[in-house]
Amino acid sequence: MQYISTRNLRFVLNEVLDLAQIRSFPAHAAFDHEATEMTLDAAKQLADQYLFPYYREMDKNKAYYKDGEVHVLPAVGEGMRAMGAAGWLSAAWPYELDGQQMPTVILNAAGLIFQAANGNLAAYSFLTTGAANLILNFGTDQLKSAYLAKMAAGEWQGTMALTEPQAGSSLSDITTTYEDLGDGSYAIKGQKIYISGGDHNATENVVHLLLARKKDGPKGMKGVSLFVVPKHLPQGDALVDNHVTTAGIYGKMGQKGYVAAHLMFGEQGTTRGYLVGEEFRGLNNMFQMMNEARIGTGVMAAASASAAYYASLQYARERPQGRHPGNKDVNAPQVLIIEHADVRRMLLFQKAVVEGSIGLLIQCSLYEDLSKISEDAAEKERAHLLTELLTPIAKSFPSEYGTEAVSQGMQVLGGAGYTDDFPLEQIYRDIRVNAIYEGTTTIHGLDLLGRKVLMHQGKGLQFLTEEIQQTLTPALADPATQALAETLAQGLASVQQVLGHLLGLAQKEEDPRVYLADATVFLDYFSLHVIGWLWLREALVASRALPTAAGEEESNFYRSKIQTASFFFHYIFPRTAGHKRTLLGSGRVTLETGPELLV
Numbered sequence: 134m135q136y137i138s139t140r141n142l143r144f145v146l147n148e149v150l151d152l153a154q155i156r157s158f159p160a161h162a163a164f165d166h167e168a169t170e171m172t173l174d175a176a177k178q179l180a181d182q183y184l185f186p187y188y189r190e191m192d193k194n195k196a197y198y199k200d201g202e203v204h205v206l207p208a209v210g211e212g213m214r215a216m217g218a219a220g221w222l223s224a225a226w227p228y229e230l231d232g233q234q235m236p237t238v239i240l241n242a243a244g245l246i247f248q249a250a251n252g253n254l255a256a257y258s259f260l261t262t263g264a265a266n267l268i269l270n271f272g273t274d275q276l277k278s279a280y281l282a283k284m285a286a287g288e289w290q291g292t293m294a295l296t297e298p299q300a301g302s303s304l305s306d307i308t309t310t311y312e313d314l315g316d317g318s319y320a321i322k323g324q325k326i327y328i329s330g331g332d333h334n335a336t337e338n339v340v341h342l343l344l345a346r347k348k349d350g351p352k353g354m355k356g357v358s359l360f361v362v363p364k365h366l367p368q369g370d371a372l373v374d375n376h377v378t379t380a381g382i383y384g385k386m387g388q389k390g391y392v393a394a395h396l397m398f399g400e401q402g403t404t405r406g407y408l409v410g411e412e413f414r415g416l417n418n419m420f421q422m423m424n425e426a427r428i429g430t431g432v433m434a435a436a437s438a439s440a441a442y443y444a445s446l447q448y449a450r451e452r453p454q455g456r457h458p459g460n461k462d463v464n465a466p467q468v469l470i471i472e473h474a475d476v477r478r479m480l481l482f483q484k485a486v487v488e489g490s491i492g493l494l495i496q497c498s499l500y501e502d503l504s505k506i507s508e509d510a511a512e513k514e515r516a517h518l519l520t521e522l523l524t525p526i527a528k529s530f531p532s533e534y535g536t537e538a539v540s541q542g543m544q545v546l547g548g549a550g551y552t553d554d555f556p557l558e559q560i561y562r563d564i565r566v567n568a569i570y571e572g573t574t575t576i577h578g579l580d581l582l583g584r585k586v587l588m589h590q591g592k593g594l595q596f597l598t599e600e601i602q603q604t605l606t607p608a609l610a611d612p613a614t615q616a617l618a619e620t621l622a623q624g625l626a627s628v629q630q631v632l633g634h635l636l637g638l639a640q641k642e643e644d645p646r647v648y649l650a651d652a653t654v655f656l657d658y659f660s661l662h663v664i665g666w667l668w669l670r671e672a673l674v675a676s677r678a679l680p681t682a683a684g685e686e687e688s689n690f691y692r693s694k695i696q697t698a699s700f701f702f703h704y705i706f707p708r709t710a711g712h713k714r715t716l717l718g719s720g721r722v723t724l725e726t727g728p729e730l731l732v
Contacts, residue, residue: 134447136185136440137249139173139486142242145495149674152238155499158506160227161236169239176243179219180250183212188251191390192559196333198382203392210287212254212333213261216247217287222262226269230281237505238498241432245491249434252563253390259292259429260330263422264291264342266359271410271418279367280340290336293345293422294325294362294396304357304416306499309398310348311360311406319405321345321362322399324380331394332364332379338372341396342422343406344415351413359415361405362398376402380423387562427528427571428497434567435490438535441560442483445542449476450554452546465721470545481700484693485668486538489701490531492667497527518593519600522585523663525577530660532567533574539564578653582635583645585603594632597663601625604670613676613695614669617702621665624709628662631655631716650724651716658712665706672698 146152146169155161160597164172188210198204215224224240226232247255265284268276283289288591300306309323323345325331332339341362350356351463365372380395398404410418453467470476503516543550543557568574601621608618635655639648675694682688 134185135443137246137436137443138488139177139246141491142173142245142495143170144671144690144694145492146239146242148678149492149671150238150495150499152236152499155236155238155502155506160234160506161502163234164236164239172235172239172243173246175219175244176221179215179221180246183190183208183215184247184251184254186388187212187254189556189559190422191251191253192387192563193553195389196382196392197339198379201379202334203382203394203606205333205335205377205390207335207629209257209333209390212251213258213287213290213336215287216255216258217285222258222287223281223285225262225266226285230269230277233286236502238495238502241428241498242495243296244432244521245436245439247495248433249439252433252437255390256331256388256433258287260426261287261289261291261295263425263429264293265338266425267359267409267418267422270421271359272361273407276407276409277728280361280363283338284340288336289338289340290330290333292328292330292339293419293426294328294331294341295326296327297323298326301651302310304344305354307344307346307357309343309345311345311358312348312403316435318405318407319345319360320399321360321404324395324397326395327383328394328396330392331396332377332382333392337365337626338367339377341377342409342419343398344419345406347412354416355413357415358412359409359418360617361409361558362404366405373523374402376400376404385566387481387559387565395419414705424524425569427524427577428494428501430567430570431490431494431529431531433570434531434535434564435487435494437560437564437567438483438490438531439487441539441542441557441564442480442487444556444560444702445479445483445545445550446471448546448549449480464527476545476698478700478704479545481697482541482704483538484697485701485705486531486534488671488694488697489664489668490535492671493527493530493664496667497523514592515596518589519596521588522581522593522597525581525585525656526660526663529568529574529577529656530664532564532570533657536561536564536568574656575653578656579649581659582652582655583649586632598625601666604666604673607670608673609715611673611676614672614698617669617698618671620706621662621669624662624665624706627709627713628659631713634717646724647721650721654712654715658709658716661706661709661712664700668698668701 156165191206193205205480220233223232224235227234261284265281268280284291295304297307311319311321314320343360343362344357345360346356363375364377366375378397378400380397383393385393449471452470454470456465456468497520500520504513504520507513539561543561546555546557549555605618605622608614635648672695675691679691682691
């Protein structure tokens, strides 16, 4: 069964984006076109064998906690080790650490394949990579030697242990403490909740990258440091209990095969942690992993929506139901539901969201690569600011619209979609958490409007405008895309008007709550323009490729791109008009609604 289009991934990598620049750097020279093709093929082959067959089984035979142990399917460990053995968990690492120096743009394209096949299982592996990357970038040689090989092999799980009962996204309020033991280690005491991958029996050790506050140290973010806190301490060839206690795991709406644990540290003995990076730089260092995880969350959401799209598309091509309006002959054969216009509307909505999200995520990955490896200071800054500006969108758009897309897919199946005979109901439950992971949509709205738009006096916004203009100019001259380009151009003029209004509020109002009250509405408004740009660009590329398309299948692929872009601008982009009215409005409904009125 299809769960993602590798043809679409190749279209974005090979036809929409120019990877020649990335390949020109010695570090990535090995990833020429042929190597990229082989990489995607290898990812699909591994996903088909180790991930996809267990997606629904991980839901039906969910993780559970019994007698102090967290039980998961053996497939979790087998899949992690298979991905480790194939080099996926350390793919971006340098050659000297047995990595492949794979560019992020290619790695995340492969990540979309893994996540679409089985986001529950893939998440264990790539969470481990994120934790290991912190040790790689900030840890001592001793920490690297002790942990990286096992984590890269998929033998040890890695986690990000931030959230506490009284401090969700407010990391400056964490209360888990540390004290220097004088031997290079620190005593960690406290608890963490909702820790993904926090404990399970498919791996012999779990390595927590944990934030803690110095006991009696500075308040707020200044007192927070980052530690490696393993479940078991490696001592030679042995593993010794480090008194990390699992209080239990959470019963979740979805992702039932992907553990979320409640952990306690230092309750049954001394829990030792090892400082990662400088003391009191914990949040700064952790944000590296958080930014990676935000893109990763977008990848997970887009991939889940992709799996739902292809499941509902297959159903629509097989399920006969009803007849065309106007045909009253009950003896006439029923038509497949894909023949009905409204079913095609729902399928087009899914396709527009899935492929728009994929285009955004791969574009962000390319910017991230350039921000890290370019030797040109101006290019490096440009790529960095574009990555920063687009990250809230890359996390939130696939998560919010992906959930809506899966809902539309379920509607395509009708009553069948609500049963567990088909995967739609599981995907719907699984994808919902992506809008919560790595900061809720509200937080990313505040980040975009309160910080990213204003960074460096709006330089990132200027760079993005230039990128969009590079698409608009030729698109306005192409008959196939001219009308779409005109719609986007008008929308961008409105964005300037809205931003001018909001920035005026920020200057006039003493209370920042006025400026930020509708930050989430602005996030959606701005996101739709960004996705509009990406769809316009894909339609333009498809229009140019169509005359020389080799065969009917290729011709239909390019025609589908143009048609889906048209759907986006006719059915989804018009939402911006309502957002504009809200953002320019003078009413302060949410601010003026006192808690006592919510009865």
